[in-house]
Amino acid sequence: MTPLPKIMLAPNGARLTKADHPALPMTAAEILATTQACQALGVDGLHLHLRDQDGKHLLDAAAYADALTLFRAEMPGFPVQITTEAVGMYDPAHQRHIALNSGADMVSASIRELCRDDHDVTRAFYNDCHKRGFAVQHILYDVEDAELLTHVLEEKLLTAPELQLIFVLGRYAVGQKSDPKELDPFLDWLKQTGLSPDWAVCAFGPGETPALVRAVQAGGKCRIGFENSRQHADGSVATDNAERVAELVKACSEAV
Template identity: 25%
Template sequence: MLQACLNGSRSRTECAHLPVTPQELAAAARTAVAAGAQDVHLHPKGRDGTDTLDPADVAAVLIAVRDAVPGIPVGVTTGAWATPDPGIRVSQVRSWTVLPDHASVNWHEEGATEVAAALLDRGIGVEAGIYSGTRAARRFLSWRESHRVLRVLAEITDTDPQTAPRAAAGLLDELRPATSSPILLHGEDDAAWPVLRLAASRRLDARIGLEDVLHLPDGTLAGSNADLVHAAGEIIRKGIGGS
């Protein structure tokens, strides 16, 4: 499965063509799916352009994106940077009026299990975000409900293209006890493409988009999420074919 991560916590200062509004995210999702994405992950933004878990903003973007890509699963973030207080984060999840298909929960953040429980209570799939270089894997594997997650996001924080694949292999070894859950492996910035190649060679789920990287494999600036998805699809096909 190839997931398109359309915007992340980036801002327009980092990427002038970053999709921010519901209409922009809907258009980006449409072209990314046409390019081969099978799932969408996005960060709803408030009027100030920053990430938000506000029910009205979440509803607006989900309605717009689902209208653009009917039948495609759509997920959102629950990152602590959007709402630092874990209790408020849980309350926001419980007050959502339009529900995503899934939502990511970062296991190195305080309140991860409570946020995940709130999502599961509402029938929302949990993507367990496990950052390399943290204690997240240990914390996640000790959670009694870990078997209920939709998938595990193995997130490589090392951005060095030479060392990130080794960090990825190490994290995958840590997550070996979670083999009952699908694993989506991804990197960021300069390491995004090497890690995606590793995911392809191991036949793992992967993701790509302007959240993770702004450049194509040849180093040129990506014009859109669709450009990144198309390039990732080519790598995945070659990786699977050559394994």
């Protein structure tokens, strides 16, 4: 099972377009070029969102397979994680189908979204992924999501050191702005449960860099990119994803 990269790039997300930022990559070729530029700065994994011909969020197994073929040819061995994010467009059955049939071995999935179906169905899906050797990174928007995960995952998966989590900071804040202190409830939850997973953080707005530095200081990993913030810590707008990565790498080197 592929471990989480230390710095995973999330260059576009599901909702933004070039109207939000002209350097936002939309096509597979643009995402590839962006990822290659960011790899040179320290990025060691990609969180992949695809779009359809109209630029809308797309969960399609064949499209994912084509994109993964491209990345495996151009960036051999580089970890690529696909998203199953619903964005109000897809139901859990489709999300499960995408995870299991796209040819990916790394998947990002929201426990909250998948549990719109019966918990036994979701539990069986996670077990199937484990049997196939897929790395599922569970998206946790708050501690309630974390508690839900403890009720749905079987004990052997919950306590496994390869359990992958991502703590989302600032997603539901006013203006989608994050604060490093929002990590504290998740860290308290980890301490209370005694779990020691492979975990990362993503954060919204100009607080992205300080929040990710806080995660690194606490032993976690990072997901960075235009999906969550186009702004630097000082509020200025980044030229491109690579500029956001460069700020993070510099900040982390100064802080640890």
